[in-house]
Amino acid sequence: MAEQFQVYAIRFAHREASVRGEHFYGHDPCALDDWPISYYVWLAVSDSRAVLVDAGFTPETAARRGNRDYLASPMDTIRALGVAPDGIGHLVLSHLHYDHSGHAADFPRAEIVLQESELAFWTSRHAGRGQLAHFVEPADVAYLVEQNFAGRVRLVDGVHEVVPGVTAHRVGGHTPGLQVVQVRTAVGDVVLAADASHFYENVERVKPYGVVTYLPAMYDAFDTLHALSDRPELIVPGHDPQVLQRFPAVPGLEGLAVRIA
Ligand SMILES: [Zn+2]
Known part of the structure; x- marks a missing residue:
């Protein structure tokens, strides 16, 4: 039988003091309404493999950037779910914004899967410019450049089978090489949208996020998310606090981990 995975969303940080206007593209009539944001990584585990999506x-x-509650190290929660960081065979980075790439060095045995266009952008002349620079930690990018020389980074272009049952799909839009991940589970295909849909509202109401590289690609990404699963409830947004309400908590890890499938 084809390999199936269990999928967990692991919340490691949260920012309560945040408003809608920071997050939605264009003029939002409720721009000053409260709009908390959570930060996650995602773990897919089968009988023989463990794949982590984002770091x-x-x-x-967190301390340097301030204004964020660091709830628990994702490393500790991964261990609490029964997976040693050394046991992660593949680390898929959706993109290189600071909130998705920070712990890459803590999974020394993992092959790191990244779209080539994403790494290319963050080593280009635009990387250090104004608001673009704000979204990345230069040390994270430098680490990946170095690891690419060491042969540990798999730079891919478009669709890539990470392992049987887990595929990465470049969608762009939010960043040039943003990728989403489809995972085969017992209840259907789970789609880890990461920042192709920060919140449920983005994909469910076709409302783009405010940080944009190319707006048409962001709309296409919503279509891709739906194409990758025939069960829309299995599309998991990248930053929505509601993920903790829509899926059951892992006993003992309430507020930190939910079982998606
Ligand atoms: Zn993000």
Whole structure:
């Protein structure tokens, strides 16, 4: 039988003091309404493999940037779910914003899967410019450049089978090489949208996020998310606090981990 995965969303940080206007594209009539944001990584585990999607940010980065509640190290929650960081065979980075790439060095045995266009952009002349620079930690990018020389980074272009049952799909839009991940489970295909849909409202109401590289690609990404699963409830947004309400908590890890499938 084809390999099936269990999928967990792991919340490691939260920012309560946040308003809608920070998040939605264009003029939002409710721009000053409260709009908390959560930060996640996602773990897919089968009988023989463990794949991590995204690497969060470190407590040091949280302290430097301020204004964020660091709830628990994603490393600790991964261990609590029964997976040793050394047991992660593949680390898929959706994109290189600081909140998705910070712990890459803590999974020394993992092959790191990244779209080539994403790494290319963050080593281009635009990387250090104004608001663009704000979204990345240069040390994270430098680490990936170095690891690419060491042969540990798999730079891919478009669709890539990470392992049987887990595929990465470049969608762009939010960043040039943003990718989403489809995972085969017992209840259907789960789609880890990461920042192709920060919140449920983005994909469910076709409302783009405010940080945009190319707006048409962001709309196409919503279509891709639906194409990758025939069960829309299995499309998991990248930053929505509601993920903790829509899926059951892992006993003992309430507020930190939910079982998606
Ligand atoms: Zn993000």
